[in-house]
Amino acid sequence: MFELANSHRSIRSYTDQKIDPDLLNDILMTGLRSSSSGNIQSWSVIVTQDEENKAKLFKAHYEQPMVNEAPAVLTFCADFHRMREWIRVNGSKQSFDDFLGFMVGAVDAVIAAQSICLAAESVGLGICYMGTTLMSADKIIEILELPENVFPVTSIVIGYPAEDPALRDRLSLDMMVHHETYRPLSDDEIREKHADREKNAWDRYNAIPELKAKLAEAGITKVTDFYTSEFKYSKEMHTEVSTMLLAKLKEQGFWL
Ligand SMILES: Cc1cc2nc3c(=O)[nH]c(=O)nc-3n(C[C@H](O)[C@H](O)[C@H](O)COP(=O)(O)O)c2cc1C
Known part of the structure; x- marks a missing residue:
């Protein structure tokens, strides 16, 4: 198992x-x-x-x-x-x-x-x-x-x-697991614990020539820029899909 x-x-x-x-x-x-x-x-x-x-x-x-x-x-x-x-x-x-x-x-x-x-x-x-x-x-x-x-x-x-x-990379277990109460990470911990992902993901995206060109054109210089850009999970897309989901939940009879 x-x-x-x-x-x-x-x-x-x-x-x-x-x-x-x-x-x-x-x-x-x-x-x-x-x-x-x-x-x-x-x-x-x-x-x-x-x-x-x-x-x-x-x-x-x-x-x-x-x-x-x-x-x-x-x-x-x-x-x-x-x-x-x-x-x-x-x-x-x-x-x-x-x-x-x-x-x-x-x-x-x-x-x-x-x-x-x-x-x-x-x-x-x-x-x-x-x-x-x-x-x-x-x-x-x-x-x-x-x-x-x-x-x-x-x-x-x-x-x-x-x-x-x-196997794809994973964040470390201590970032997911909290004991007894939630312990938010300090800014330094956030930077340190995301360092590998920040580098590996950036290298992986830039190894794809079409994506590398898109990133450069859009002025995207780091992975977190990419995550919330129009190419991945933008706030605008989230708002649009959330609005649709709320309307559909109502239509399907899953609201108060
Ligand atoms: C809820 C959920 C939605 C996902 N949606 C997609 C998807 O639409 N397309 C895709 O290629 N992978 C999708 N994935 C796969 C994730 O990208 C994948 O699990 C993650 O990158 C980790 O890689 P691994 O599963 O190979 O370890 C999804 C995974 C989950 C849990």
Whole structure:
């Protein structure tokens, strides 16, 4: 288990080998066994293998080639639709159509997703999460015909790796782990503990000739400039997507 978890790499290039349906079923079963708030299991996963449907998701996922290449895309959703239907048919008092319901479902969905990822990796399959699920939540809701009280939270592509990438760097554990109470880092610690990442990421980006030219043209001189630039996670993009997400959460029945 330790070896498996510590050897994770995201896979973005896939062979055209299909996943045996029984194997895929066994992998999905591990999600079923994951912890879930109140054991309500307030999540769903939509498995997309049909090429035409994958092509629709490819567009929604900003045309990331791995969506077309991988044999399957799994979209994990917070799902209180099923529970609310059970409450409805039994004539009980309704609940869960609020922001807390969304958060509970989202946590359940991500826990299940990660169990499924580890199970997949344990049998030699590769996975890559896609943050574009949130960026395109409005389009994905439409493509997957998600009913009220179902909201896409994250997706993965899954398949047999056609690449063998090196392990990516990580920040040190002492930056993530606090004992008893949160201890903010001093400015010096922040600089010191990000030094390797600052250099390695900058070198990595500049090793890509087209990106190097873009960075130079935009006057970007360090990694943190890049992170919040128009090329990655700008405030403007965050505001636009957040506005869409809040509107869609309301539309899907996940608000007060
Ligand atoms: C929620 C989430 C969203 C992600 N979205 C994308 C994505 O849209 N495209 C992509 O290529 N990688 C994506 N990744 C993969 C990360 O880039 C990757 O996990 C990170 O760079 C660390 O690399 P590693 O997983 O190989 O260790 C995502 C990862 C997570 C957890």
